[in-house]
Amino acid sequence: MTTSLAAVLAGLLILTAGADQLVVGAGRLARRYGVAPIVVGVVIIGLGTSAPEFVVSTLAAAHGHADLALGNLVGSNIINLTLILGIAGLVRPIAVRSSVPRREAPFAVAGVLLFAVAAFVGLGRAAGAVLALATVGATVLVLRTARAGADDPMPAEVGSFLDSGARPARKSLEAVRTILGLAATLGGAQLLTWGAAVVAGGLGVAPAVIGLTVVAFGTSLPELFTAVQAQRRGDGDLLVGNLLGSNLFNSVAGGGLVGLAGRGEPARLGYPVLAAMVAVTLVSWLVLYRRYRVTRIEAALLLVAYAMTLPLIG
Structure with a gap:
């Protein structure tokens, strides 16, 4: 048990560090090749911060721990729009000035709904193929609607995020950063998956419960770090775009891979926790859509919503 717990902790650390470098490297490369900032913010950074969920869930499913894999994706979706958005909103009220809540948010909501249906009826190869096709469709739609107006703050916020920390390097070095980040993400995910499965067996806890809690929180750390960095600079558009993009790709790409x-x-997962995932997604979208803001009171309510989902896990 001690060894497996150490593997979980080591996996989380390596996974988080690797995902961070993967996001920065991939984002800088995309920008160097002229990819639109909104696409970088929602698709590239959203995919990058979701890499831990993809890798952990895919490895878990391939090793026969599909319940753990599914729990990780559902738990991460819930955590992103309750715990992480709530913590960021308590630090400072979140103001969104771009059209992300009206343009990209419906894609995220639709992706979560489709994923919830697949997880309820049974996520096998047929449902996985449908979600894989939905991933292609969602990516095409995001790319086609990626238009930044003259007063849209997203381009500047994406540039600020990618240029923070280490100075941008040549394309070749950023490619190396991206590859090493991916390798660390894969290695950390392997450790985390193995350790979590052993811990679940040793404690007599269902793998889905471990996936919904410990593993989901661990794989959501890149989103949390990105949200904290963005909120410190007042980059609410990047923060929200990243969380919505992460949930979109967790649902369709992650679900498809599983x-x-x-x-x-x-x-399969039970109706209560899937309904909770859909409910927090809709509530978060409505909060953002209504006034393009998340106040401290609303942020506190999101944290309460997360606490209310915990009794449904089991």
């Missing part, structure tokens, strides 16, 4: 990589019976 379904296609799984073995045996399709993975």
Whole structure:
């Protein structure tokens, strides 16, 4: 048990550090090649911060722990729009000036709804293929609607995020950063998956419960760090775009990978926790859509919403 706990902790540390370098490297490369800032903010950074969820869930499903994999994705979706958005909103009220809540948020909501249906009826290869196709469709739609107006703050916020910390390097060095970040993410995910499965077995806890709590929180750390960095600079548009993009790709890309990589019976989760995931997604979207703001009171309510989902896990 001690060894498996150490593997979980080591996996979380390596995974978080690797994902951070993967996000920065991939984002800088995309910008160097002329990718639109909104696409970098929602797609590239959203995919990058979701890399831990993808890798951990895919490995878990391939190793026969589909419940852990599914729990990780659902738990991460809930944490992103309650715990992380709530913490960021308590630090400072979140103001969104771009059109992200009206343009990209509906894609995220639709992705979560489709994923919830697949997880309820059974996420096997057929559902995985549907979600994989939805990933392609969602990416195409985001790319086609990625238009930044003259007063849209997203381009400046993406540039500020990517240029913080270490200075940008040549394309070749950023490519190396991206590859090493991906390698660390893969290695950390392997350790975390193995350790979490052993811990669940040793404690007699269902793997889905470990996935919904410990693993989901661990794989959401890149989103948390990105949110904290963005909020410190007042970059609310990047913060919200990253969380919405992460939930979109967690649902369709992550769900598709789990379904296609799984073995045996399709993975399922119960109605209560899936309903909670859908509910917090809709509530968060409505909060943002209504006034393009998240006040401290609303942030505190999001934290309460997260606490209310915990009894549903089991």
